[in-house]
Amino acid sequence: MVQKAKILLVDDRPENLLALEAILSALDQTLVRASSGEEALKALLTDDFAVILLDVQMPGMDGFETAAHIKRRERTRDIPIIFLTAINHGPHHTFRGYAAGAVDYISKPFDPWVLRAKVSVFVELYMKNCQLREQAALLRLQLESGQGGAVDAKEPAGLLAELSARLAAVEEQAEALSKQLDESADAAAVATAAHLERKLTGLRRALDALEPGAGSGASTAPSQN
Numbered sequence: 001m002v003q004k005a006k007i008l009l010v011d012d013r014p015e016n017l018l019a020l021e022a023i024l025s026a027l028d029q030t031l032v033r034a035s036s037g038e039e040a041l042k043a044l045l046t047d048d049f050a051v052i053l054l055d056v057q058m059p060g061m062d063g064f065e066t067a068a069h070i071k072r073r074e075r076t077r078d079i080p081i082i083f084l085t086a087i088n089h090g091p092h093h094t095f096r097g098y099a100a101g102a103v104d105y106i107s108k109p110f111d112p113w114v115l116r117a118k119v120s121v122f123v124e125l126y127m128k129n130c131q132l133r134e135q136a137a138l139l140r141l142q143l144e145s146g147q148g149g150a151v152d153a154k155e156p157a158g159l160l161a162e163l164s165a166r167l168a169a170v171e172e173q174a175e176a177l178s179k180q181l182d183e184s185a186d187a188a189a190v191a192t193a194a195h196l197e198r199k200l201t202g203l204r205r206a207l208d209a210l211e212p213g214a215g216s217g218a219s220t221a222p223s224q225n
Helices: 014-027 037-046 063-072 091-099 112-147 155-181 187-210
Strands: 006-010 030-034 051-055 081-085 104-107
Touching (some): 006 037, 014 030, 030 037, 051 063, 063 081, 081 112, 112 155, 112 187
Parallel strands (some): 006 030, 051 081, 081 104
16 A cells, blocks of 8 residues: 655644645645644654645744754755745745745745645655665665575575566656656756656666676676766
């Protein structure tokens, strides 16, 4: 069963949270509410999130301060933040949002379709990263078993083939996602997708190195590090 991604919605006004839930419900992911910056930081202590939608204008700890705390924590610093604001204060205000770590900045009232599309990109990237981590963990487990001599000699080759096939499926999905992003102006999403592709390339090289004969002189291809 595919686990749903969590999306953190941060706004001090209940009606705004309700509107966000209505817009994003079509993505069929887990939506988590937070009515303040403090409440958002508490939620981030225990759960992993694909993306954070963060209102700028909040009493007490505003969106900028909340984002600064999020980016200072090692656990949460890489979570994409989309700022939402009802007031357009001009370029300086927008620059402050990006300086605080936002990947996007949307003024209210926003286009529901655009917001849903932007969030869906980060959800998809998050799911791809989760798949990659699962494949890497499985690979480590299988390698540890093989090194311990607890499996049949034929088994490692079969496991490598299975892992290679699974990785190929993830690579195909990542390639399709990158092609979709080529048509988008969202530089942050493109950069995140490129980071995912680099991780996939590293894992593919690790798998190739484990193939029989990969480290011997039988290989005719030059070694590339």
